[in-house]
Amino acid sequence: MADILKLVDDKASDLIRIADAIWDFAELGFREVRSAKIQADYLEEQGFRVTREAGGIPTAFVAEWGDGGPYIGFLGEYDALAGVSQEVSAERQPREDGGPGHGCGHNLLGTAAMGAAVALKQALMEKNLPGTVRYYGCPAEELLAGKVYMAREELFSDLDIAITWHPGSMNTVRLGSGTGLNSAKFQFFGKTAHAAGDPHNGRSALDAVELMNVGANYLREHVIKDATIHYVITSGGGQPNVVPSFAEVWYFVRAPRRNQVEEIYERLVNVARGAALMTETTFEIDFLTGCYEVLLNEALADVMWDCLQEVGPPQFDEKDLEFAKKLAETFDKAQMENLYKSPDFQEFPELREQVVHTSLLPPRGKGRSGGGSTDVGDVSWIVPTVQMSAATVPIGCPGHSWQHCASSGSSIGHKGMLVAAKTMALCGLKLVENPELIQKAWEEFREKTKDSPYRCPFPKDKEFPLDRFFS
Numbered sequence: 001m002a003d004i005l006k007l008v009d010d011k012a013s014d015l016i017r018i019a020d021a022i023w024d025f026a027e028l029g030f031r032e033v034r035s036a037k038i039q040a041d042y043l044e045e046q047g048f049r050v051t052r053e054a055g056g057i058p059t060a061f062v063a064e065w066g067d068g069g070p071y072i073g074f075l076g077e078y079d080a081l082a083g084v085s086q087e088v089s090a091e092r093q094p095r096e097d098g099g100p101g102h103g104c105g106h107n108l109l110g111t112a113a114m115g116a117a118v119a120l121k122q123a124l125m126e127k128n129l130p131g132t133v134r135y136y137g138c139p140a141e142e143l144l145a146g147k148v149y150m151a152r153e154e155l156f157s158d159l160d161i162a163i164t165w166h167p168g169s170m171n172t173v174r175l176g177s178g179t180g181l182n183s184a185k186f187q188f189f190g191k192t193a194h195a196a197g198d199p200h201n202g203r204s205a206l207d208a209v210e211l212m213n214v215g216a217n218y219l220r221e222h223v224i225k226d227a228t229i230h231y232v233i234t235s236g237g238g239q240p241n242v243v244p245s246f247a248e249v250w251y252f253v254r255a256p257r258r259n260q261v262e263e264i265y266e267r268l269v270n271v272a273r274g275a276a277l278m279t280e281t282t283f284e285i286d287f288l289t290g291c292y293e294v295l296l297n298e299a300l301a302d303v304m305w306d307c308l309q310e311v312g313p314p315q316f317d318e319k320d321l322e323f324a325k326k327l328a329e330t331f332d333k334a335q336m337e338n339l340y341k342s343p344d345f346q347e348f349p350e351l352r353e354q355v356v357h358t359s360l361l362p363p364r365g366k367g368r369s370g371g372g373s374t375d376v377g378d379v380s381w382i383v384p385t386v387q388m389s390a391a392t393v394p395i396g397c398p399g400h401s402w403q404h405c406a407s408s409g410s411s412i413g414h415k416g417m418l419v420a421a422k423t424m425a426l427c428g429l430k431l432v433e434n435p436e437l438i439q440k441a442w443e444e445f446r447e448k449t450k451d452s453p454y455r456c457p458f459p460k461d462k463e464f465p466l467d468r469f470f471s
């Protein structure tokens with residue numbers, strides 16, 4: 001078993017080089033041209049067959065080695081976040097003012113999954129085992145879109161197992177489900193007029209946006225407590241003395257279950273209808289994406305937990321700990337106190353003594369649906385999916401932050417990434433060597449999905465709105 005871990009170690013310097021390059025590129029969703037290319041080129045060098053622009057999405061690709069079952073897929077991501085550009089420094093020091101940065105560690109995420117695929121391929125070759133190893137280069141996770149679009153193109157449909165991870169502050173296996181989501185821009189069309197000269201001839205699209213938001217804010221009271229609705233106005237007119245003929249508001253609707261999202265979203269569309277009626281405007285919906293909550297497979301989580309224990313936590317050195325400590329000093333004290341009250345810290349009080357996580361936690365989050373969403377959710381309703389987390393940032397590091405970006409470019413990030421690559425590779429190998437584990441995962445999956453088979457939230461005939469997220 002241990003030799004597959006060595007196969008990852010053999011590639012460690014390549015993985016660190018690629019993760020750092022992607023950290024440096026810091027490309028936003030659907031613009032990850034260089035990040036996708038560096039991984040696709042590397043996988044080609046390693047003997048994988050690469051399909052670029054998979055599903056017609058320019059920065060998506062699928063790399064494959066082997067033939068026949070079982071089909072083991074590793075899911076990778078590589079998009080950055082706007083506004084969190086940062087040097088590897090414990091003081092706020094943007095590399096580019098207001099620029100993007102890897103504040104969610106996706107430079108590590110994709111690279112570790114890629115490393116696991118390369119090691120598993122090598123192991124299957126050496127042991128003469130059957131199977132196909134795939135790496136999915138998935139763009140735009142931060143936009144909750146890449147895997148949804150790839151799912152519509154049925155790129156995951158023949159997989160037996162999907163394996164992934166997320167960088168974070170804990171070494172553990174994830175079982176939390178997050179939330180499902182719909183993301184849509186509501187565009188209102190009115191009639192322009194001189195705002196002082198002949199306002200009676202104007203019909204303001206901005207009025208419609210404002211009334212829609214008022215309606216949505218009243219709607220909040222009458223939806224389930226775990227649902228959230230958030231919006232930003234992306235266009236509100238040009239200047240006050242011109243009645244705006246166009247205005248646009250971008251909404252997220254989230255809830256613990258996909259059917260709840262759909263139900264609340266339909267009510268929000270009614271609110272938009274009402275706003276249009278009141279203002280004598282018309283409206284159109286630019287549906288950007290929708291995703292499922294995550295359905296993590298407990299049978300697979302057990303397998304991955306065994307693997308994580310075999311690999312062990314990252315070994316941080318004095319320099320890492322010193323950097324972590326300095327970074328942690330910048331974290332919000334009230335937020336840290338809240339964290340200490342959370343279930344993990346109640347159950348494992350020794351965590352309070354650690355700056356970075358240097359032990360392991362058994363599978364976490366069962367039955368919990370946190371606030372966030374991920375497009376891993378869609379894959380998890382198509383094929384049994386397992387997801388771990390490895391410590392790449394200090395405990396308490398806020399998500400989507402400059403501190404996260406700093407740590408994702410540091411040796412703390414690298415060490416967590418290698419633990420993830422090893423654990424995922426080992427997990428893949430265990431599954432290939434023990435097909436009954438794959439069967440068990442499918443029994444659980446079939447039972448949990450029998451009443452609600454996957455239906456891609458993104459419509460069949462609609463063109464992917466790749467360039468409409470940041471406009």
Ligand SMILES: [Zn+2]
Pocket residue numbers: 104105106141166
């Ligand atoms: Zn992320």
